[in-house]
Amino acid sequence: MATTSSKTPPRKPAPVKKTPAKPAVQTAKPAKPVEVPVLRKKELIERVVVRSGVKKKDAKPAIEAMLAVLGEALAAGEDLNLQPLGKVMVKKTKELPNAKMMVCRIRQRNAEGDSKVVKVPT
Incomplete structure (x- = not known):
């Protein structure tokens, strides 16, 4: 009895599917x-x-008096318009x-030379 060897070539491993790496949790x-x-x-001062x-x-008593007046005005809910500080x-x-x-x-x-006129298209 003659046996024929049927050698099959070795199998290549199946390709591994590469999934995109998950970004590290930051x-x-x-x-x-x-x-x-x-x-x-x-x-x-x-x-x-x-x-x-x-x-x-x-200067010190005048500045302290001014700060007291400003604090009282704000506490009373008043708006302040004190240029160049601005409108509070x-x-x-x-x-x-x-x-x-x-x-x-x-x-x-804006400071005096910095004022810019902006034209709005109509």
Whole structure:
């Protein structure tokens, strides 16, 4: 009996289907807090003294009185129109246990040479 060997060529492995790699889950990194410069009353008084040339002992009571008047006006809900600071409008107020929170909007005019006329097409 003659056996014929029927050798079959070795099978190639089936191609592996490559699925696109899933992007790694990125967790939201907390945003770095932006440091906003704060002008305190002491620095305000110093800047006013430098700009006006008035003695500090004369400027301090006037500046403190002005800040008190502005605070009272805002607390009463009044809008302020104080150029070149701008127009300060109280939009929302909320009474808190130990304070009053106000949301304000300030509108400043452009500096004198920076004013631009914008033409709107009609």
